[in-house]
Amino acid sequence: MTMTKRRIILITPENRDKFKVGGLGKVTKLLENGLKEAAVEVKVVAPDTNIYGQLFAPKTEKNNRDLGLAAVRLINSGFDPDWVWVHDWGGIWSADEVKKYLPNTKVVWTIHSPILLNGYGYGGYNGSDKPIDWGDSFFDFGGLIKQGVKVSNKISAVSTTFAKNITRSQLFEEAKEIEGINNGIDLDEWKISNKNSLSVFKAIYKRRLQMKLGLAVTEVPVFVFISRLVGQKGLEILTRVLPKFLTNNPAQFLILGGGDKYWTNKVKRLERKFGDKLKAILTADFELPKELLRGADYLVLPSVSEPFGLVVAEAKRMGAVPIVSLVDGLADQVVDGKNGLGFGKYGANGLEEKLMEAVSRFKSEWQIKVAVKNILEVDSYQKMTQGYLSWLYEPRT
Incomplete structure (x- = not known):
């Protein structure tokens, strides 16, 4: 019995081969490698240069939406994915574009950023224990997060404890589940010589x-x-x-x-x-x-x-x-x-x-x-990738 080929479109605002700001670019590149090693047919949609502007700047939104439109064109050209995988807050705009044109496409959204915990917004410390008033506008961060919940079929975060913490936030009250899967690294890239103690x-x-x-x-x-x-x-x-x-x-x-x-x-x-x-x-x-x-x-x-x-x-x-x-x-x-x-x-x-x-x-x-x-x-990126694939493809009882 032949196994159906698994297909994923990976949309990321950072990719280490092209452009990165920090850990997100590393992780999405490792996921790409891990998916390929696991015989998943993966297509990466990523920018060639820095697409970030100020958090809610129109340019930032447009750039992320353009990535979503690129995924739509890829699907319309004949690549039929099991999942479109978007990353971090910018990925919500990409996912929104995909769902606008192809509403039956399944989207998984992975959260990498400390978007709301302990009095922190993405921009910095607010200096009090009072909750941040996120608002409901789609162009407001709170509204953006709620839109992410709305357009995503599955949601994950990059560690188990972080996933549990954001699950308790009112911004995610409509989310059915947030899966926590710990990141992994390239053990061959990060290693020391064994010639000496x-x-x-x-x-x-x-x-x-x-x-x-x-x-x-x-x-x-x-x-x-x-x-x-x-x-x-x-x-x-x-x-x-x-x-x-x-x-x-x-x-x-x-x-x-x-x-x-x-x-x-x-x-x-x-x-x-x-x-x-x-x-x-x-x-x-x-x-x-x-x-x-x-x-x-x-x-x-x-x-x-x-x-x-x-x-x-x-x-x-x-x-x-x-x-x-x-x-x-x-x-x-x-x-x-x-x-x-x-x-x-x-x-x-x-x-x-x-x-x-x-x-x-x-x-x-x-x-x-x-x-x-x-x-x-230390966990490898292969273990991280397998955790995601099990979650995305294997039914749970």
């Missing part, structure tokens, strides 16, 4: 990193923060904690990422004050993280909300122990004391406590065991 490997790359960035070549714990510089990533508490931490502890701290001017200026001021201990590379760089994580002892990501946190999986694979806030997808990846360090109540005190614990555990048997264990336990 992990301790020897890390020592070699730490020395190279210190020399390259002009830091003292000394055996102290090296911490890295790799992310967009936006409030959602926990920069409010990180920049508050670092002055005291760097003053009182033998440690070095590296910050890599581009983002909001407010936060880049704040990081620059810290670098001027603690230049012998803190170095900042304030630009989006998609190759340098490997170099930093090879030499680092710890990754720090104290996010307010984090759908998954791909950099945590990458850090674990490179032997850098994660220190995170236990929210959303970070809680799915880190168990405090077992495979990293995590704090449950968001705030400067929790972060400071875990940074101090990391210093005390530096070069301990615990740190080495955790680093080795983590390398072997």
Whole structure:
């Protein structure tokens, strides 16, 4: 008995082969690879250049709708998909175009962004515990999310805990189900040499990193923060904690990422004050993280909300122990004391406590065991892809 060929159109505003802003471009490319390896016939609809504008700018909407129209043309030309797969908030506009012209086409929508949790809108922290008034207009973010629920046959999010959290939001009250499937990474791309022990490997790359960035070549714990510089990533508490931490502890701290001017200026001021201990590379760089994580002892990501946190999986694979806030997808990846360090109540005190614990555990048997264990336990993109295919194609009882 021959199996019917599975067909999917993957619509993404980012694709690593062409253009990416962050994790979304990585993940959609890995999904494309995983689908092809699983013998799925996949067609990718993606832009060649940056299609993002301001969040609700007409240009942003038009660009995403154009991707949807490209999928419609592909279907009308004879490619009959089982699913049209759209991604993140921009994908809603793409899905809306597909449903407008081909209402019987099945759409799956995957959410990658921290769209509403803990007082955060996509644009930043609102500074209060009051719910954000999203409104009902289709051009308002709340209305956009509700439209996504309306036009989607299935909805997923990029980690199990994140999916549970957004299910409780009033914006998703009409959704029948939101499936949580953890992201995976390319284990071959993110790996360390097995020619030496992990301790020897890390020592070699730490020395190279210190020399390259002009830091003292000394055996102290090296911490890295790799992310967009936006409030959602926990920069409010990180920049508050670092002055005291760097003053009182033998440690070095590296910050890599581009983002909001407010936060880049704040990081620059810290670098001027603690230049012998803190170095900042304030630009989006998609190759340098490997170099930093090879030499680092710890990754720090104290996010307010984090759908998954791909950099945590990458850090674990490179032997850098994660220190995170236990929210959303970070809680799915880190168990405090077992495979990293995590704090449950968001705030400067929790972060400071875990940074101090990391210093005390530096070069301990615990740190080495955790680093080795983590390398072997990171999920692959093949596992991620199979999770999606099982959900999309296999009936559930």
